Amino acid sequence: MKVEYINPFIESVTNTFSTMLDCDAERGEIKIVDEMVDPRNITALIGISGAMTGSVSLGFPRKTAKQCVEALMGGMEIEEDDEDTVIDGISELVNIIGGSAKSKFEKDPPLELSLPNVITGDNYKVRVQTGTMCVDVVFESKLGSFNLRVTLRDGK
């Protein structure tokens, strides 16, 4: 993965949070990792295919995920045990961010996105494809911190 491939995804996170959550998400540390060794409680992941292949994911602590979805819904409060709504909203967030970013690569035909997959739990590890670099970006916001993780390489 070329490191500059991360830029459309960072722009997309910032734009999506300001447009739909009325929240500034500020980019923090960027790291290159072999695997997602410190996944948050909720990870929403989408596969990318076509002329480039890889994945984009967002990892949130449970509380931050809930607050982000509440902000997405215009401040509507979500019940503490309503995990389905949180997962639905986080899935849509990664879908919007992935979709918005992929268009910036201007591939013809356009890159394809899978439907989102969501992993929840307190102790899990997400490994990326062997030989693929993963760029991990921390974001800070008034709703809490979260991670954007992208793997992407040219070719199928």
Add this chain to the structure above:
Amino acid sequence: MRVLIVDDSMVIRNVIKKALSVGGITDIDQAKDGQEAVDMVGGGDDYQLILMDWNMPNKTGIEAVIEIRANGSKTPIIMCTTESEKSRVVEALKAGANNYIIKPFKAETILEKINQTVK
């Protein structure tokens, strides 16, 4: 105005529903995928507007648009999707969609697009 919102995300259906209510539109039905939308619309024009996501399980939005038009419905359809490449927009318009909203969107954008589309 009777509106059908088609999106596999319940959260996004609620976001759109809230945006429509600001514009006084409250007669709203919802479908969670393209197949459900095709079944609800049939070949008729009971709805005055359909807001259609693209990437959904069972049947995509673009497949649903093609089928709804093939069934004879002339109801205006606005795609509401992350698929923002020019070729996608052209594909949707050729299939029979009337307008296009790109996610992420601001709530007021939905009402603007509806005003452009439904005369």
